[in-house]
Amino acid sequence: MIFSGLDPLFLGDAGTFEMLLIVLLKVLVAFALLLVSVMLYIWWMRKFISAMQNRIGPSRAGPFGILQTLADGIKLFFKEDLIPSKSDKFVFKLAPFFSLVPALLVFCVVPVAGDFSSGGDGTVTWFGNETFVQVADPHVGILFVLAMSSIAVYGIMLAGWSSGSKYPLLGSVRASAQMVSYEAALGLALIAVLLKSGTLSTHDIALQQNGGITDWGLVVTGFVPFIIFFIATTAELNSPPFDLVEAEQELVGGFHTEYSSIRFALFFMAEFMNVITMSAVMVTLFFGGPSGYYPSFGPAWLWGLLWFVGKVFIFVSVFVWMRGTLPRPRYDQLMDLGWKLLIPLALGWVLLIAALDIFDDRGFGSGPAQILIAAICVVAILAFGALLMIAILKGQKKREQEGEEVFG
Amino acid sequence: MSILNFFKGFAVTFGKLNHASKSGKVVTTEYPEEKRSKPARLHGRHVLNKYEDGMEKCIGCELCASVCPANCIYVRGADNDLENPTSPGERFGFIYEINYLRCIHCDLCVEACPTQAITETKLFEFSFMDREQAIYTKDELVVADDGKPQNLPWEDWRQGEDEHTSEWMRATSPSGSADFVGLVQWAGELGYGTRKPESSQGPNNSSETAPELSPEEEVH
The missing domain is CATH 1.20.5 (Single alpha-helices involved in coiled-coils or other helix-helix interfaces)
Structure with missing residues (x-):
C-alpha cells in the first residue's frame, strides 16, 4: 500500500479511494496554483521591468495593480475572435492548445514541497497516506520535461503555418530552427546532471541534493552545465533576449500576428507559464528543489514549499532582469551561440564528467x-x-x- | 574586456531600481490624479469674453467663421436692442456655435477677431456621449458672471485651470507687428481688468533677443 501511495500514477496498485481523492486534489490544486502564479508573474514582470525603466507599471486594477492580468484576461475573452480566411481553420484553432497543454504538463513532474531537509525522504503524510507533493513522479521524469518542451514547438510552428500569412510563417520558421538547435544544448547540459544523479526521476534528483549547497547539482556538475542550461532555456522559452520568434521590429508579432482574443491570450499564458515551469525545473535540477534550512517547528512540507517558491521567484526575476537589460542578438549570432559554443561546450563537459566518474570508479x-x-x-x-x-x-x-x- | 561590458548592462538596469537615485527617477505622471503643467499658450476650447461692465465682446461679424479652416464655427449676428443692448455697438452675435468634432484648435479665429471676443482656454480634457454635445453654443461658450470660463460637468477642470484663458492675447500684439510690442492693444475684460503684456515683450527688453515664453504656469 505504501508503494502505491508513493506512486501517484498507480503503476503498482490501484490504491484506495482516499488516494484517488488525493491525486485528484493535487491535480486541481496544481492547475489552479499554476494559473494564479502565471497571473502574479505577469504582474511582477510588468512591475519589475517598469521599475528598471523609470516607470511605475500597472497601478490601477486592485492594490498595486495586482489584478491587471485578470482585467486583461477578461478583456481578451470578450474581444472579437478573428480567424483569417486564408488560414487552415482547424489547425489554427488547435495550435494555442499545443502551446498551453505542454506548459501545464511540465509542471506535473516538479517536486514542489515535501520534507527535503537533510536526511528527509521528500514525502508528506496527508490523511494517513504517504505521498509526494508533486502531481506525478514517472520513472522517465526529466525526459518527460524534454518531450513536452519539444511538443511546445509544434504549437508555435503550427500557429505560424496555419495563419496563412507571411510574417507568422517567418516567425514560426525561426521558432522551429531556434528551438531545435537549443534543445540539443539543453539536453546535453541535462545529461551532466543525470550522469551525477544516476536517475531520471525528478523527485530522486531533488532528494539527492538535500545535504546542503555542496550537494546541489550546480556545484556537483561544476557550474558550466547550469550556465548552458540557463541560456538554452532562455532560447527555448523565446524569452528576451532570444525572442527573435516574435521580434516586433521585424515580424510584427511573429507566429501570433494573426491571433486575437482568447487564443492570443493562450499563447501568452503558455509563454509565461513556461518561464515559471522551466525556472522550477532548473531549481529542481541545479538548486536542490525544496531543500534548504528547515526550522524545527511547523510542518516540514511548508518549509519545503517556501524554499521552492523562493528559489523559483529568484529565477523568474532574473528572467525579467534579462528582459529589461539585454538587446536581441542577430539571427546568425543566435545560431552561432547555440551551435558553435553551447553544444560543443556541453558535449565537452559531459565527456569530462563521465571521465572523472569512471576514474573515480577505478x-x-x-x-x-x-x-x-x-x-x-x-x-x-x-x-x-x-x-x-x-x-x-x-x-x-x-x-x-x-x-x-x-x-x- | 567585452564580456565584462556585457554584464555592465545588468548593473545599469539594477541601479535604476533605486528610485531615489538620479538615473532611477520615476518619470510617470499619474494622470487622472495629477496633471502636468500646461504650456502658457496651449490651445484648448474657446470662450466668448465679456467687457468689464458685463457686455459681450462679440459683434457677430462672422470673421472667425470665415477664417476657420475646419468650418467648425457658425455665427449669426443680430441688431442690438437699443434699450437693453447685449454688446456695445450696433450688432451682437446671437447664434454662436463651435463644433468640437471639427475644430483643430489652430487659433485663427482668435487672430481674426477684431474685438478679442473669442479666445482659447487651456482646457482640452472633455468628452461627449453624442454628436449634439460636441457642438458648443453660446450657453456653454460665454464666460460666467465672474469672467471665468464655465466649468461644464463633462469637462475636467482643476483648481486654477480656468485662469489665464486669454494668454495668447497678451503674448503678441494683435496686428503681429513689432511696433506694437509692449503696448496694450486690447480692451479690459470682465473679472481681470486690462491684461498686461508679457514681461518678455515689454518695452525694457531689446527686441533683438529671442522672445521668451513666460514660465509655465503650475496647474494641478
Whole structure:
C-alpha cells in the first residue's frame, strides 16, 4: 500500500479511494496554483521591468495593480475572435492548445514541497497516506520535461503555418530552427546532471541534493552545465533576449500576428507559464528543489514549499532582469551561440564528467592521481577550446571574404 | 574586456531600481490624479469674453467663421436692442456655435477677431456621449458672471485651470507687428481688468533677443 501511495500514477496498485481523492486534489490544486502564479508573474514582470525603466507599471486594477492580468484576461475573452480566411481553420484553432497543454504538463513532474531537509525522504503524510507533493513522479521524469518542451514547438510552428500569412510563417520558421538547435544544448547540459544523479526521476534528483549547497547539482556538475542550461532555456522559452520568434521590429508579432482574443491570450499564458515551469525545473535540477534550512517547528512540507517558491521567484526575476537589460542578438549570432559554443561546450563537459566518474570508479578518486587527471582534463579543455576558437575565427574570416567578393 | 561590458548592462538596469537615485527617477505622471503643467499658450476650447461692465465682446461679424479652416464655427449676428443692448455697438452675435468634432484648435479665429471676443482656454480634457454635445453654443461658450470660463460637468477642470484663458492675447500684439510690442492693444475684460503684456515683450527688453515664453504656469 505504501508503494502505491508513493506512486501517484498507480503503476503498482490501484490504491484506495482516499488516494484517488488525493491525486485528484493535487491535480486541481496544481492547475489552479499554476494559473494564479502565471497571473502574479505577469504582474511582477510588468512591475519589475517598469521599475528598471523609470516607470511605475500597472497601478490601477486592485492594490498595486495586482489584478491587471485578470482585467486583461477578461478583456481578451470578450474581444472579437478573428480567424483569417486564408488560414487552415482547424489547425489554427488547435495550435494555442499545443502551446498551453505542454506548459501545464511540465509542471506535473516538479517536486514542489515535501520534507527535503537533510536526511528527509521528500514525502508528506496527508490523511494517513504517504505521498509526494508533486502531481506525478514517472520513472522517465526529466525526459518527460524534454518531450513536452519539444511538443511546445509544434504549437508555435503550427500557429505560424496555419495563419496563412507571411510574417507568422517567418516567425514560426525561426521558432522551429531556434528551438531545435537549443534543445540539443539543453539536453546535453541535462545529461551532466543525470550522469551525477544516476536517475531520471525528478523527485530522486531533488532528494539527492538535500545535504546542503555542496550537494546541489550546480556545484556537483561544476557550474558550466547550469550556465548552458540557463541560456538554452532562455532560447527555448523565446524569452528576451532570444525572442527573435516574435521580434516586433521585424515580424510584427511573429507566429501570433494573426491571433486575437482568447487564443492570443493562450499563447501568452503558455509563454509565461513556461518561464515559471522551466525556472522550477532548473531549481529542481541545479538548486536542490525544496531543500534548504528547515526550522524545527511547523510542518516540514511548508518549509519545503517556501524554499521552492523562493528559489523559483529568484529565477523568474532574473528572467525579467534579462528582459529589461539585454538587446536581441542577430539571427546568425543566435545560431552561432547555440551551435558553435553551447553544444560543443556541453558535449565537452559531459565527456569530462563521465571521465572523472569512471576514474573515480577505478579508484583514482584521491591523491596525486586525481590532481593529474584534473590537470589532463584542464589541458584537454583548453586545447579543445583553442581549436574551437580557431575554427570559429577561420569560419568568420571566410564568410567575410565571401561577403567582400559578393558585395565589395 | 567585452564580456565584462556585457554584464555592465545588468548593473545599469539594477541601479535604476533605486528610485531615489538620479538615473532611477520615476518619470510617470499619474494622470487622472495629477496633471502636468500646461504650456502658457496651449490651445484648448474657446470662450466668448465679456467687457468689464458685463457686455459681450462679440459683434457677430462672422470673421472667425470665415477664417476657420475646419468650418467648425457658425455665427449669426443680430441688431442690438437699443434699450437693453447685449454688446456695445450696433450688432451682437446671437447664434454662436463651435463644433468640437471639427475644430483643430489652430487659433485663427482668435487672430481674426477684431474685438478679442473669442479666445482659447487651456482646457482640452472633455468628452461627449453624442454628436449634439460636441457642438458648443453660446450657453456653454460665454464666460460666467465672474469672467471665468464655465466649468461644464463633462469637462475636467482643476483648481486654477480656468485662469489665464486669454494668454495668447497678451503674448503678441494683435496686428503681429513689432511696433506694437509692449503696448496694450486690447480692451479690459470682465473679472481681470486690462491684461498686461508679457514681461518678455515689454518695452525694457531689446527686441533683438529671442522672445521668451513666460514660465509655465503650475496647474494641478
